[in-house]
Amino acid sequence: MASRKYRVKDIRLAKAGRLSHEWARDHMVILDKTIDRLRKSKPLRGVTVGMCLHITKETSVLLLAAKELGATVAACAGNPMSTQDDIAAYLATRGIHVYAWTGQTKKEYSQCIASVLSHKPSILVDDGADMNVMAHFDPRFDGLEVIGATEETTAGVSRIRAVERAGKLRYPVMIVNDAYTKHLFDNRHGTGQSTVDALLRSANLLIASKRIVVVGYGWVGRGVASRCRGLGARVIVTEVDPIKALEAHMDGYDVMPMANAAKLGDMFVTCTGQTGVISKAHLLAMRDGAIVGNVGHFDVEIDTAFLLGSCKVREVRPGLDECVMRSKKRVYLIGKGRLANLVAAEGHPPEVMAQSFSNQLLSILYILKNHKTMETRLYNVPDSIDVRVARDALAAMNVRIDSLTEEQITYMNSW
Amino acid sequence: MASRKYRVKDIRLAKAGRLSHEWARDHMVILDKTIDRLRKSKPLRGVTVGMCLHITKETSVLLLAAKELGATVAACAGNPMSTQDDIAAYLATRGIHVYAWTGQTKKEYSQCIASVLSHKPSILVDDGADMNVMAHFDPRFDGLEVIGATEETTAGVSRIRAVERAGKLRYPVMIVNDAYTKHLFDNRHGTGQSTVDALLRSANLLIASKRIVVVGYGWVGRGVASRCRGLGARVIVTEVDPIKALEAHMDGYDVMPMANAAKLGDMFVTCTGQTGVISKAHLLAMRDGAIVGNVGHFDVEIDTAFLLGSCKVREVRPGLDECVMRSKKRVYLIGKGRLANLVAAEGHPPEVMAQSFSNQLLSILYILKNHKTMETRLYNVPDSIDVRVARDALAAMNVRIDSLTEEQITYMNSW
C-alpha cells in the first residue's frame, strides 16, 4: 500500500511551494528554537509519525521539523479543500510521504488517511480526529501499533472524548488543543484574523456597520467577534451555553436566539463544532444578499444540502456561491460551507501556528519519552511544555518579563 | 463576647444607608430570583452565618437575603478602610450583627472578626481568608464547629490553598472565586470599571493618551487594562507568568519588566495578590507626578512603608496622598495603598455583585445540604450552580438564548 510514496496535484508546483514554505519558516522562529535544541540528538530517529493536518505553508514547517529531528513522516490533509498544492508538491520533493491535494472527494480523502496509516506510524498527529477514528475502528488497521497520538482541534477533542467515554480508546492521546499556548492564540487570534481575511477575499464588502452574526462564543467565536468589531461591524452572538452567552453579553455584543439573528444579519460565521446551527429555516428567514460561512471544523454547521442542493447555484466570485431560493432570495455561501479561513484565505498566520506546532512537536517527544508509563486515556499537555512554548514565543518577539522574587515565592506559600 | 450585638460608626446614618441599599437591591435582581425561590421554605432557619466581606451597599443585599432565608447573620469588614458607614448603620437597624466601620486600626479589624466568630457561626463566608485563618489558628476558636466555608477572592483562595497544602484544613471550603459567573465578571468587569472610577475620582486627570501600567494580567488585570484602553490610555502590562505575558502581548499591550515600566508610566495599578510588586527601587525610578494605586487584595503590593514612612506626605485630594521624596520628586498614592476601587470609589457595581453573591448564597445552601458527605478539602462551585446563576443573570437582563436540539446532542456524543 505504501509503494507509492506521495500523491500530490502537480509536482512542478514545488518551486512556488518552496518560497511559500520559506516565508512561513521565517516567521515561525519559535519552532526553530525547539529544533535547534534537538537537531544534534535527532530524538525522532527511527520513528514514523503519521500526520493528518491542513497541508499549508505553516504545516510544512512542522513536517520538515519532524523530519529534521529524525522521523519518517507520512502526511495527509485534514480537510478535502484545505491543501495548498504548491506546498504539498514541495513537501514531496523534500522526502515527506504526502498524500494531499485540494478538491478531494470524500473517498479520496479517506484513502489518503489510509495511505498514511499504511506507513505504520507509531505516533499520530491529528486535526479533527479522522485519522484517530480510522486507526481505532477501521479493521484494516487493527494491528497498528500506536504508542500515542495528539489532537489539534476542539472538534477532534470532542470526538476522541466520545471514544474514551465509550471505553474504546486504544492508546494515550494528548489534547494539544487545550494547551493555553494553543487555544488562547490559535483559536482566538489565528481564526479571528483568518476569518476576517476570508470575508474580505470572498465577498470584498465593507465590514464597518454590517451586522455580523457569530454563531458560538467559544475561543474561535470570541476571536471572530473581536476582529469583526475591530473592523467596525455590529456583532450579534448566538449561543446555547448560558455562561458563554453571559460573557458575550457583558463583552457588549447583542445576544439572541438564532431565529431572531437570522432576520437581522448581513453576514453569518459559524464557530461551534456542532451540526445544523444554521438550518434551512434560518436560511429561509435571512435577508436577500446574506452571506454565510463556516469556520468550525466540519461542513455540517450550515445546511449546505439545502443551499447547494435545492437552490440555483452559481459561483459569483472565487469561493463564493450564489444560492437563489424559490422565493428569488439570494444567500451567498463561502467555500461550500467548509472551513472558510482555509478555503477562501490561507488559514492561520505562521506566528500563531508556530505556537501550536511547538506544542505538537514537544508532545510527540513527550509521548516518545513517556509512553511506557502512560495510561490509555486523554492527557493534557503538561504545564512545562505550555510554559516552554510561551517562553520561546516571548523570546522570539524580544519581550522580556519579570520573575518572582524570593520574598514573593515565600509570600505565595504563606497564609 | 457576643453581648454587644453590633458596632458601627454612627447608627443615625441608617436612613441614608437604606436609600443606598435600595438602589443596590433594585439592580441585583439576579439575587432576588434565588430569594424568591426559597423565601417560603426558609432553608437557613436556625443557622448562624459569619461573614467577613466589604460592607458595601451590594453586600447589604446578600446579608439581608441570608436573614430573609432564616439565618442569623454576623458580619464584619473585609478591609479596615472599605466599609460604607451608612450601610453598616442600616444593617444594624435591620438585625444584622455588624461590626464594621471605615478607618479601623489593625487591632480593631481583628477584634471585629473575633466578634463575628464569637456568634459561633457554623458557616463562614470570607473575602481574603482572614476569618478562615482566625477560625483555624486562633486558640480562642478551637472549639468552633464549622460545617463549611466559602472564599470570595483570588488572594483568599491562595491563602486557604496554602493551609490545605500544609494539611491543616479543618472543614470544607468552597472556592466561590473560581466559579465562572464570579471571576469572569466580578474580577474583570467589576474591578475593571471600579478601578477606572477610582482613578477618575481620586486624580481627575485625563486618561486618554496616558501611559497606565497594569501590574499583573490575571482576570483583574485584564479588566483594568481593557477599561483603561477603552478610555484611550496607552497600557503597559508587567507579568511574571509567561503565558499571561504572551496573552497581554497578543492583546496588543506593551509588555515589559517593571524596572522599565517604572520609568514610563503616568499611572500604575497593581493587580497581583502578591507582595512588593512596586518596590522602593521602582518608586525611585518613576517620573515626577506618577500616580500609584492597588486593586489587589492586601496593601502589600506597593511599598507604602517607603511612601508613607520616608516621604513628606500631604493629602492633596480626597483619597490621594502626595509623597515627596528627598529628590523633591512627587509620587501620588491612592487610598494609602489599600483597595483603591473600594477606598476611592464604591467598589463593584451591583449587577456584578449580584452574580458573585448568588454564587455565595447558593454555595451556603449547598454546604448546608451536603456537609455530611463533604470531605475536608477545597471544592469548586458545582457547574449546576454556575449555570443557574448564568441563567438567572440572562433572565434578569431579558437575554434569550438557544438550546441544543436532539440532533445536536446526539452529534456531540458521536465520533
Place this chain on the structure above:
Amino acid sequence: MASRKYRVKDIRLAKAGRLSHEWARDHMVILDKTIDRLRKSKPLRGVTVGMCLHITKETSVLLLAAKELGATVAACAGNPMSTQDDIAAYLATRGIHVYAWTGQTKKEYSQCIASVLSHKPSILVDDGADMNVMAHFDPRFDGLEVIGATEETTAGVSRIRAVERAGKLRYPVMIVNDAYTKHLFDNRHGTGQSTVDALLRSANLLIASKRIVVVGYGWVGRGVASRCRGLGARVIVTEVDPIKALEAHMDGYDVMPMANAAKLGDMFVTCTGQTGVISKAHLLAMRDGAIVGNVGHFDVEIDTAFLLGSCKVREVRPGLDECVMRSKKRVYLIGKGRLANLVAAEGHPPEVMAQSFSNQLLSILYILKNHKTMETRLYNVPDSIDVRVARDALAAMNVRIDSLTEEQITYMNSW
C-alpha cells in the same frame, strides 16, 4: 455696583481651593508655557477682562493667568450649578472679583453676570453666550465699551451667530470653540471622559452591556459614545443630521429615531445644544429605571418640567433624582438636567482645559493687539494660535514630531 468685590459661598473654603487649584495647575503646563513667554511684558496691564465660565479648578488657572499677565479680572459662573465653592473662595483671596456659588437661583445667576459687567470689562470671555447676550441687549450696559469677546462652546456660538445674522452684533467675537485644539479635544475627550465620570458617580451601575443612548453625534456625542463603548456599553445614537447619522452608523453604532431608542435605552445622554430632544412622550416610553442626563449646554434638552414638576421626586443618591410617574414607572434624572459632567463630576480634566484656555488666553491677546482693525463679526481663531497650542501641548507631553523637508515643501507646491 462694583463696590462689593466678590461674592462666594464661604471664604473659609479657600484653603481647600488652593490645593485643588494647585493640582489643576500642575497638570496644565501648556498654559504655563504661554504665561512664561509673557510674564515679564505683562501685556494685559490696564485691561479689565470679564469672564463668564464654569468656576472650576481648571478655570482658576486661566483666571489667575490673566491676572498674572496684568489684567483686572471679574468672573461669574457659566451655570448656576457648576461652581466649585472652594475654588471660588480661593480666587477671591487671590484678588479675582468672583461672583459665583453653586446652587444659584436664575435671578442670582443673572445678577452675578451683571456684577461682572459692572466692572466695565473691555474684553469678555464667555461660555454659552449669556454674558455676551446681556452685554448686547440689557439697557443697563448700553454704554459698555467692549473691544472684543470670545465664546467657548458650541451652544454659545450658535446663539452669537443668531445675533450676527440678525445684524445686531456690536463687537468682534472670536469663536474659540471652533479652534481644532479646542473642540477636537475639549468637546470630545474632555466631555467624553467627564460624562462617563458623571454616570459612575451618580448611578454607580455597571456600564458594560448597558444600552446607552447618545442623543446627538457632534464632537461631544462622539466623545461620549466612544468612551461608553470603551467601558463595554452597547451604544445607540440619535441624530437629525444625515451626515452625522451616517458617520455614527459607519462607526458601528445603532442609529435610530429617538422614539425607538426611548424604549430600548438603559441610560440616555443628551449632547445636542438643542431644546426638547428628550420629550415627555419619550420619557413616558422609557423602561422602568431608565437614567437620563444632559451634557449639552442648557438644561432644556430633557423635559425636566415634566420630570421634576409632574412626577414624585426624591433624591436617591447625591445628584440623582428618582422621578416616579403616575404609572409607577421610575426615571432617574442626573443633576436636575444641568450639565451632568459638571454637576455630578468635576468637569473636564485639566490637561484638556489647558488647551482650551490657551486658546482663550491667546485670543484675548489677539483681540488686544488687533481690535482696531477687526470688523464687527465672528472670527475663527487664527491657524497660528491653533498650531501654537498644539506645539505647546506636544512639548508638554514630550512628544516629538517630524518637519517637512525642503524637497517635500517643493513637492507640495508642484502639480
Place this chain on the structure above:
Amino acid sequence: MASRKYRVKDIRLAKAGRLSHEWARDHMVILDKTIDRLRKSKPLRGVTVGMCLHITKETSVLLLAAKELGATVAACAGNPMSTQDDIAAYLATRGIHVYAWTGQTKKEYSQCIASVLSHKPSILVDDGADMNVMAHFDPRFDGLEVIGATEETTAGVSRIRAVERAGKLRYPVMIVNDAYTKHLFDNRHGTGQSTVDALLRSANLLIASKRIVVVGYGWVGRGVASRCRGLGARVIVTEVDPIKALEAHMDGYDVMPMANAAKLGDMFVTCTGQTGVISKAHLLAMRDGAIVGNVGHFDVEIDTAFLLGSCKVREVRPGLDECVMRSKKRVYLIGKGRLANLVAAEGHPPEVMAQSFSNQLLSILYILKNHKTMETRLYNVPDSIDVRVARDALAAMNVRIDSLTEEQITYMNSW
C-alpha cells in the same frame, strides 16, 4: 486619434468582468437611487465625459451609470497597476471607450490619458489630477473645451490647488474629495479596510501584537490606524502637522519622528500624499523583515528607487518583493510601492465607492447645469449634494433618523 475605441488586456475576460460588475452594483444601491431618479430624462445626453479613475468593479458602476444617463464615456486608469482587467474588458463590451490594463509602463499610462482626451470630453472626472494636468499643460489639448472637472483624491486636490495658486486654472473644478460623504467614508473606512486587506493578502502575517507604523494621520491614516488597532496591532503614528499629531496622541497611539519609528516597526504604511516620507536612511534603519507599503496616491512616498534599484530583489509572494540590502537585511515592499490597497487587494469596497461616486455623478450634473455661471476656480461640493448622498446612503441601509421640530428650528435661530 479616437479611431481605436478601446484598448484592454483581453476582451475575453468580459464574462468574468460582468459577474464582478454585478456583485459591485448589487452593493451600490445608493448610486441606483440617483440613476433611478434620472433614467428617464437622460440629462447627460450629448455630453462626452472623460474619466481617469482606477478601473475596478466599483468604478464600472459609475461609468455605466453615466452612460445610462446619456453620456458618451471615455475612461482610462488612474494608476498603471490598479486596473482589474476583467472589468476593463466588460466595460469595452458595454460601449465604454476604455483604455486600461494592469502593468502599464509610464508611457502607456500617459498615452491612455491622451486617448481619453482625444474623445474631446467636455467634463473631466479625475483621480490624482493627471488628466487635469495634461488637459491644462499638454499642447496637444490646447483647444480642448472643458466646462468643468471633478477631483476625487486628496493628492489630486493638492496638485490642482497648486495650479489654481499659480493662476493657470482653465475651468472650474469641483473638489469631490472634500465632500463629507466622500472623505469621511472613502478615505477612512474605504482605505482603512482595503489596506488591512492588502496587508493580509500580501504578507499573511499575524497583525495582533505587531508594531505598525502609520505615516500621516489624515483621514486615510486615521482609517488605517483604527483598523490595524482593531486587529490587535500596536500602532505608531508619524506626522508633520502638530494638530494631527496631537489628535493621534490623544487617540492613544504612540507618536514619534520617523527616525525613531523606523527602528521599531514591523510594518509601515504611508498615507501622506507627500514624497520621500520613508527615505533610504529610514529603510537602512529598519529591522530585518520589515514590510513597507503605500496607500497614498503616487509611488513616491517610499524610496523605491533604493529598494528596487540598489537591493537584490525577488518576489516571494504575489505582490510582495523581498529587497536584500548589502548588509543582508531584508525589507519587503508591497506592490512596488504603488497603492497597496489596489495592487495587492481590490480597492475600496462597493458600499463606500457608491457614496463617492454618487458625489461624482451629482457633481457632473451640477457642472452641466451651472457651468455658465461658474467661475474658473475650485468649488466645494454643495451641501445639498452632500446631504442628498447621506440621505440616500441611510435609506439604502434602512436607517431612519429624526427631524428637527418646529420648536427646535425656532430655538436654533434664537439667542
